[in-house]
Amino acid sequence: MGKQDVGITVSKEEDFSEWYTQVVLKAKLADYAPVKGLIVLRPDGYSIWESLRSTFDKKFARNGIRNGFLPILIPESLLGKEQKHFAGFNPEVFWVTHSGTNEVGDRLALRPTSETLAYTLYSKWIQSWRDLPLKINFWNTALRAEIKATKPFLRTSEFLWQEGHTVHSTKEEAEKEVIKILDIYKNTVEEELAIPVTTGKKSEKEKFVGAEYTTTMESIMPDGKALQMGTSHFLAQNFSKPFEVKFADKDNVEHFAWQTSWGVSWRLIGAMIMAHGDDKGLVLPPKVAPMQVVIVPIYKNDNDKENVITKVNEIANILELKNIRIHVDSREELTPGYKFNDWELKGVPLRIEIGPKDIENQSMVLAKRYNHEKMKMGLNEVENIITILDEIQTEMLKKARTEAADNTIDIENYDEFKMKMEKGGFFNSPWCGKLDCEEKIKEETGAEIRVIPFNSENTSKKCIYCKQQSTSVPIFARGY
Amino acid sequence: MGKQDVGITVSKEEDFSEWYTQVVLKAKLADYAPVKGLIVLRPDGYSIWESLRSTFDKKFARNGIRNGFLPILIPESLLGKEQKHFAGFNPEVFWVTHSGTNEVGDRLALRPTSETLAYTLYSKWIQSWRDLPLKINFWNTALRAEIKATKPFLRTSEFLWQEGHTVHSTKEEAEKEVIKILDIYKNTVEEELAIPVTTGKKSEKEKFVGAEYTTTMESIMPDGKALQMGTSHFLAQNFSKPFEVKFADKDNVEHFAWQTSWGVSWRLIGAMIMAHGDDKGLVLPPKVAPMQVVIVPIYKNDNDKENVITKVNEIANILELKNIRIHVDSREELTPGYKFNDWELKGVPLRIEIGPKDIENQSMVLAKRYNHEKMKMGLNEVENIITILDEIQTEMLKKARTEAADNTIDIENYDEFKMKMEKGGFFNSPWCGKLDCEEKIKEETGAEIRVIPFNSENTSKKCIYCKQQSTSVPIFARGY
Numbered sequence: 001m002g003k004q005d006v007g008i009t010v011s012k013e014e015d016f017s018e019w020y021t022q023v024v025l026k027a028k029l030a031d032y033a034p035v036k037g038l039i040v041l042r043p044d045g046y047s048i049w050e051s052l053r054s055t056f057d058k059k060f061a062r063n064g065i066r067n068g069f070l071p072i073l074i075p076e077s078l079l080g081k082e083q084k085h086f087a088g089f090n091p092e093v094f095w096v097t098h099s100g101t102n103e104v105g106d107r108l109a110l111r112p113t114s115e116t117l118a119y120t121l122y123s124k125w126i127q128s129w130r131d132l133p134l135k136i137n138f139w140n141t142a143l144r145a146e147i148k149a150t151k152p153f154l155r156t157s158e159f160l161w162q163e164g165h166t167v168h169s170t171k172e173e174a175e176k177e178v179i180k181i182l183d184i185y186k187n188t189v190e191e192e193l194a195i196p197v198t199t200g201k202k203s204e205k206e207k208f209v210g211a212e213y214t215t216t217m218e219s220i221m222p223d224g225k226a227l228q229m230g231t232s233h234f235l236a237q238n239f240s241k242p243f244e245v246k247f248a249d250k251d252n253v254e255h256f257a258w259q260t261s262w263g264v265s266w267r268l269i270g271a272m273i274m275a276h277g278d279d280k281g282l283v284l285p286p287k288v289a290p291m292q293v294v295i296v297p298i299y300k301n302d303n304d305k306e307n308v309i310t311k312v313n314e315i316a317n318i319l320e321l322k323n324i325r326i327h328v329d330s331r332e333e334l335t336p337g338y339k340f341n342d343w344e345l346k347g348v349p350l351r352i353e354i355g356p357k358d359i360e361n362q363s364m365v366l367a368k369r370y371n372h373e374k375m376k377m378g379l380n381e382v383e384n385i386i387t388i389l390d391e392i393q394t395e396m397l398k399k400a401r402t403e404a405a406d407n408t409i410d411i412e413n414y415d416e417f418k419m420k421m422e423k424g425g426f427f428n429s430p431w432c433g434k435l436d437c438e439e440k441i442k443e444e445t446g447a448e449i450r451v452i453p454f455n456s457e458n459t460s461k462k463c464i465y466c467k468q469q470s471t472s473v474p475i476f477a478r479g480y
Numbered sequence: 481m482g483k484q485d486v487g488i489t490v491s492k493e494e495d496f497s498e499w500y501t502q503v504v505l506k507a508k509l510a511d512y513a514p515v516k517g518l519i520v521l522r523p524d525g526y527s528i529w530e531s532l533r534s535t536f537d538k539k540f541a542r543n544g545i546r547n548g549f550l551p552i553l554i555p556e557s558l559l560g561k562e563q564k565h566f567a568g569f570n571p572e573v574f575w576v577t578h579s580g581t582n583e584v585g586d587r588l589a590l591r592p593t594s595e596t597l598a599y600t601l602y603s604k605w606i607q608s609w610r611d612l613p614l615k616i617n618f619w620n621t622a623l624r625a626e627i628k629a630t631k632p633f634l635r636t637s638e639f640l641w642q643e644g645h646t647v648h649s650t651k652e653e654a655e656k657e658v659i660k661i662l663d664i665y666k667n668t669v670e671e672e673l674a675i676p677v678t679t680g681k682k683s684e685k686e687k688f689v690g691a692e693y694t695t696t697m698e699s700i701m702p703d704g705k706a707l708q709m710g711t712s713h714f715l716a717q718n719f720s721k722p723f724e725v726k727f728a729d730k731d732n733v734e735h736f737a738w739q740t741s742w743g744v745s746w747r748l749i750g751a752m753i754m755a756h757g758d759d760k761g762l763v764l765p766p767k768v769a770p771m772q773v774v775i776v777p778i779y780k781n782d783n784d785k786e787n788v789i790t791k792v793n794e795i796a797n798i799l800e801l802k803n804i805r806i807h808v809d810s811r812e813e814l815t816p817g818y819k820f821n822d823w824e825l826k827g828v829p830l831r832i833e834i835g836p837k838d839i840e841n842q843s844m845v846l847a848k849r850y851n852h853e854k855m856k857m858g859l860n861e862v863e864n865i866i867t868i869l870d871e872i873q874t875e876m877l878k879k880a881r882t883e884a885a886d887n888t889i890d891i892e893n894y895d896e897f898k899m900k901m902e903k904g905g906f907f908n909s910p911w912c913g914k915l916d917c918e919e920k921i922k923e924e925t926g927a928e929i930r931v932i933p934f935n936s937e938n939t940s941k942k943c944i945y946c947k948q949q950s951t952s953v954p955i956f957a958r959g960y
Contacts, residue, residue, distance in 0.1 A: 031601060033551045034558055035588060040601055043546035043616060050547065066523035067530065071513045071638045072552070072590070072621065073574075078514055091580040094553075096590065099625035099637075100571040108515060110552070110576065110590075121511060121520055130811075136523060141552065145579035157579075158551045331610075 007341060011279045016223040021152070023273055027282040027346050030152045037146045037157030041266075044346065047290035048269050049160055053139060055192055056162065056264075059184045065135040065164060070117055072140070073108040078116050081242050085115065088209030092144035094157075110143040115210065115235075115261055118165045119243035126257065128248045129169055133177075137164040142265075153270030154227075154480055161265035167245060167257045171236070174258035178234045181262045182215045185230040193272045194285040194396035195219050196404050197229050198426070198475060200453035205438055208261075212236035218451045218475065220407045221274045224424015226450040226477035229271060230264035275400050276370065282347030283370050285396050286389040292325045293385065294348045296339045298355035311379070312354050315364070318382050324389070344369060349392050350385070370396050408475075414464050417476075421445045426477050428456075430470035432463035441465055447476040487821060491759045496703040501632070503753055507762040507826050510632045517626045517637030521746075524826065527770035528749050529640055533619060535672055536642065536744075539664045545615040545644060550597055552620070553588040558596050561722050565595065568689030572624035574637075590623040595690065595715075595741055598645045599723035606737065608728045609649055613657075617644040622745075633750030634707075634960055641745035647725060647737045651716070654738035658714045661742045662695045665710040669744075673752045674765040674876035675699050676884050677709050678906075678955060680933035685918055688741075692716035698930045698955065700887045701754045704904015706930040706957035709751060712742035755880050756850065762827030763850050765876050766869040772805045773865065774828045776819045778835035791859070792834050795844070798862050804869070824849060829872050830865070850876050888955075894944050897956070901925045906957050908936075910950035912943035921945055927956040 008026060012019045024030050029045030032038075041049065057067070073096060080086040089112040096108040111117070118136070126134060139162045146157045153159075164181065168174040182199055189195050197217035207214035211233035219227050239245065240256040248254050276283040286292050297312045299305040312328055319326045327348075329339050336353070343351055353365040359379070366385075367374045370392060377384065408426040411417045417427060427447065431437060441464075442448050452474040461470045488506060492499045504510050509525030512518075521529065537547070553576060560566040569592040576588040591597070598616070606614060619642045626637045633639075644661065648654040662679055669675050677697035681687075687694035691713035699707050719725065720736040728734050756763040766772050777792045779785040792808055799806045807828075809819050816833070823831055833845040839859070846865075847854045850872060857864065888906040891897045897907060907927065911917060921944075922928050932954040941950045 031604070033553075033597065034555055034600055035551070035553050038551035038553060040551065040597075041549035042605075043548050046548045047546070049549070066527065068523050068526045069521035069529070069640060071515065071518035071520065072623070073513075073515050073518060073638070075514055093580060094576045094588075095578040096574045097577045098575040100573060102625075108574075117513065117520075120514055124511070125522075143552070145582075158553070160549060 007345065008279060008281050012222065012277065016274075017151075019277075019279075020274060023277050023282050024152045029269070029273070029282070032150065032152075035157075037150050039150065039152045039156050041160075044290050045269065048272070048284075048288045049266055051288040051290075052188070052192060052268060053162070055188055056184070059188065060137055060164070063135075063180060063184070064133070065137050065166070068136045068138055070111070070114050070138050070140065072111050072143075074111055074114070074117050075106040075108060077106050078120060079109050081116055082210050082239055085210035089113065089144070092146075094143050094145060111140070112144050113142055113261075113263075114138060114140075114163055115165065115239055116243070119239050119245055119259070122165070122167055123244045123246070126167060126245060126247050129250055132169045132247055132257065133166060133173065135164070135166040135177075137162055151270075153266050153273070159265045159267070161263050163261060163263045166260045167240075168259070169247060169249070169255070169257065171258050174236075174260050175234055177260050178215055178232045178262070181232040181260070182217065182230075185232065185262075185264055186217050189217065189219075189229055189268060189271075190397060192285065192287045193268060193275075194393060194400055195229070195271055195275045196397065196401045198451055198453055200451040200456065200475075202231070203438060203449040203452065203474065205435055206449060208233045210235065210238055211261075212238060216451050218477075219271055219275070220404050220426045220477065221271065221480075222403065223274075224407060224478070226426065226475070226479050227267065227271050227274075228450070228479070229268060230262070232262035233260060235259040235261060275403075276396060277347070280341070281345035283396075284347035284349055286349040286393050289347065289349050290325065291327045291346075291348050292389055293319060293327075293350045293352060294343045295326065295328045295352045295354065296336055296343075297328070297330065298336050298353055304356045307359060308354055308356060311359055315352070315354070315379070315382050319385060322383065322386055324385065340367075350389060368392055370399070412461065412464055417447075417464060418445050421447050421476075421478065424478055426450075426475045428473050429464040429476055430459055430461035430473050432466055432468045433471035434463075434466070434468075437463055437465035441476065445476075446478045448479055449474040450477050450479065451475050487825065488759060488761050492702065492757065496754075497631075499757075499759075500754060503757050503762050504632045509749070509753070509762070512630065512632075515637075517630050519630065519632045519636050521640075524770050525749065528752070528764075528768045529746055531768040532668070532672060532748060533642070535668055536664070539668065540617055540644070543615070543660060543664070544613070545617050545646070548616045548618055550591070550594050550618050550620065552591050552623075554591055554594070554597050555586040555588060557586050558600060559589050561596055562690050562719055565690035569593070569624070572626075574623050574625060591620070592624050593622055593741075593743075594618060594620075594643055595645065595719055596723070599719050599725055599739070602645070602647055603724045603726070606647060606725060606727050609730055612647060612649045612727055612737065613653065615644070615646040615657075617642055631750075633746050633753070639745045639747070641743050643741060643743045646740045647720075648739070649727060649729070649735070649737065651738050654716075654740050655714055657740050658695055658712045658742070661712040661740070662697065662710075665712065665742075665744055666697050669697065669699075669709055669748060669751075670877060672765065672767045673748060673755075674873060674880055675709070675751055675755045676877065676881045678931055678933055680931040680936065680954075682711070683918060683929040683932065683954065685915055686929060688713045690715065690718055691741075692718060696931050698957075699751055699755070700884050700906045700957065701751065701960075702883065703754075704887060704958070706906065706955070706959050707747065707751050707754075708930070708959070709748060710742070710744035713740060715739040715741060755883075756876060757827070760821070761825035763876075764827035764829055766829040766873050769827065769829050770805065771807045771826075771828050772869055773799060773807070773830045773832060774823045775806065775808045775832040775834065776816055776823075777808070777810065778816050778833055784836040787839060788834055788836060791839055795832070795834070795859070795862055799865060802863065802866055804865065820847075830869060848872055850879070892941065892944055897927075897944060898925050901927050901956075901958065904958055906930075906955045908953050909944040909956055910939055910941035910953050912946055912948045913951035914943075914946070914948075917943055917945040921956065925956075926958045928959055929954040930957050930959065931955050
């Protein structure tokens with residue numbers, strides 16, 4: 001197998017889309033399934049999802065949220081109970097019509113999202129104030145038929161996600177929950193995936209169908225497009241009324257409950273690939289890397305080999321005891337150069353090279369994946385590797401912040417907006433709040449309101465489109 | 481809410497089936513979904529599944545198995561590629577025919593199991609001996625339309641499970657893997673769920689459709705029926721040939737690979753409920769209990785209350801630091817008696833009662849759920865609670881072993897077999913190995929060959945049915 005077979009053959013700069021696909025497939029994160037729109041996760045890809053799930057689970061638990069399980073089939077009649085919601089999802093729904101050779105009566109939808117199912121059950125489970133708050137999260141997949149070309153993690157007809165559904169006795173408590181969740185999302189994405197996000201509200205046009213309002217976190221990708229990284233919805237009583245999610249208060253008076261729902265999907269993995277990858281392949285943040293450190297032993301003859309392998313295993317053992325996910329690449333018949341390329345392609349955050357010369361000098365060579373920096377370190381300083389991994393994690397976020405800032409501009413002139421939007425970017429531009437302007441801008445430039453950042457409201461500026469008094473300064477961008 | 485609303489209203493002895501359903505629903509493990517055959521897991525039920533998953537994951541990882549993700553939709557043409565396999569599942573398959581208003585071309589099956597999909601991918605991923613063994617596990621759900629009445633965890637049209645799929649270069653290695661997995665299954669079920677199992681092979685008639693042979697673990701339930709607790713299949717080259725799962729060996733000669741597949745489902749939770757529950761409700765083994773210890777503070781006036789609550793919180797903090805999953809039931813307006821019943825219904829392994837008298841005597845009352853034993857313990861001995869939980873776990877398995885042994889008999893006389901089978905049980909009876917006898921026995925008694933225990937082969941006895949030379953002594957029983 002030559003180098004050409006495994007390496008990425010296009011540059012990120014030249015053909016971002018092809019570069020992305022090659023990284024996903026060649027780093028063995030995912031592959032296409034036989035059905036258009038569907039993908040498979042290979043262990044290295046799924047492991048990143050498991051790592052995120054475990055971090056979210058800990059944070060959810062601390063916030064009193066527990067996990068549950070919902071079946072995948074929802075009867076058509078139930079899905080249709082909240083009408084706007086149904087209309088929003090209907091064109092994308094997969095329908096089951098038969099089991100074996102029998103026709104099913106009411107057609108069954110593969111869940112596009114579980115509000116209708118969850119709240120049917122919640123209405124049974126909740127009777128009094130004692131049953132509130134009820135906060136359950138579900139790790140599952142959702143299915144929404146995708147007609148455009150499949151893009152792993154970003155555009156697939158089935159996707160891994162979590163959907164959380166909470167019920168509260170007061171409006172205030174529910175709204176607080178919406179923000180608490182958005183905070184968990186933000187700090188997890190920034191700390192684990194090293195991707196900066198901007199949080200705020202969606203416009204009325206872009207909000208979740210059925211929600212009172214939607215809060216969102218958005219990131220800008222290196223190609224200048226925006227990616228929605230997660231949303232947390234305030235449902236108010238929009239679902240509790242049709243689904244009769246009611247509770248008796250301490251005075252035994254019945255009220256409709258206040259609800260939230262929220263989710264992040266494996267799209268976060270797609271964002272991570274785009275944000276950090278380079279022309280050599282994937283670049284993984286240490287916290288989510290299935291393999292954090294790879295050691296490549298270097299030797300030319302059997303005598304050297306024994307010495308080197310002994311030392312390498314010694315180092316590996318020390319790191320393993322420190323809970324570092326480490327691998328020794330002891331494959332025979334492959335050159336160190338081949339191995340370097342291979343692990344760079346797979347994005348391993350830190351590579352250690354140890355050869356006979358290094359052992360003589362009581363040192364080893366470290367190579368950081370994210371910036372290709374090489375450094376020497378004493379063999380007796382191996383415990384510092386924990387610190388170096390932490391530093392890499394921090395530096396990657398810092399680098400990503402700088403790149404995001406470089407791609408973000410304040411624009412109040414519409415001609416400039418139109419011209420510059422051709423190259424993409426996050427544009428902070430004042431807006432009057434009217435749907436009409438929002439739609440015209442979308443039509444003329446392809447840019448949508450991605451997020452109205454918190455604290456960007458009540459400005460004294462003029463709407464970039466109609467020049468009327470603006471009500472906020474949203475981020476406009478083209479999306480995926 | 482009175483006691484009658486929450487308690488179990490039938491005895492396990494009198495109406496096992498109704499007792500089971502009441503326990504599942506009233507202990508809030510699960511509930512019925514709006515579609516017949518489907519259930520929902522509430523947090524206490526899902527938590528048990530999470531605990532099992534985490535134990536299996538650790539053991540799988542130690543055995544070089546990693547997790548992946550497969551989509552739920554499999555095209556009909558692919559599912560039909562191994563014909564016997566397809567014929568076996570076809571009547572139970574849910575079919576997707578539309579997405580939105582569009583007809584899908586090839587109908588899409590909701591996975592009844594993923595062999596066909598996984599091996600299509602494996603054939604792409606495996607080229608040479610370097611790629612083997614390939615061992616991937618998938619935590620997902622499978623869907624098989626169930627026409628009989630829904631029984632949570634035992635008979636549902638969608639069920640949570642894991643399916644593992646491994647590929648090996650030699651027959652020997654694959655067969656070893658089959659047994660390694662069965663061992664992991666056995667020790668996990670016995671150690672975590674405190675349920676004894678018997679391992680061995682399925683008969684030709686009962687094996688997995690497409691397998692060369694199926695190994696299984698079976699348990700006897702308190703109603704005398706057998707439950708299949710998990711299976712591990714040796715697929716030989718039955719799938720690698722139609723799916724072209726091939727590898728080049730070191731001499732670059734191509735071979736078809738040797739494969740295994742294996743799975744356990746949430747049925748294990750059903751077994752746990754049946755094996756340990758009693759007339760007061762659920763009884764949870766400490767290792768998988770979402771809540772291991774509940775403390776009920778007892779007081780009559782505000783003065784006592786403050787003292788008691790302070791002491792209770794102190795004890796709770798100590799236990800929490802020891803990683804014991806503890807809860808303090810500080811609900812107002814509910815009597816201690818009501819609380820006792822409530823936690824007994826929910827199966828919490830150990831209850832601690834602390835009142836003013838106990839504090840005076842520097843002691844507390846412990847009540848074990850599984851055998852209703854009450855004991856006193858010094859307040860300063862609180863750390864012993866870890867040992868007590870371990871003991872409960874061990875004692876529960878011991879108790880279950882005794883019960884299983886009581887329900888297992890050696891029978892060589894067919895008249896006795898027929899008569900006694902009316903009451904159920906595990907019957908060790910010699911068998912000639914012929915399908916005809918197996919089918920006649922099933923027809924006349926309702927009993928199937930559940931498992932041919934390892935080391936039960938090559939006997940010198942006579943077949944219980946035809947009186948010819950027997951080849952093994954299988955366990956016959958009626959199943960779920």
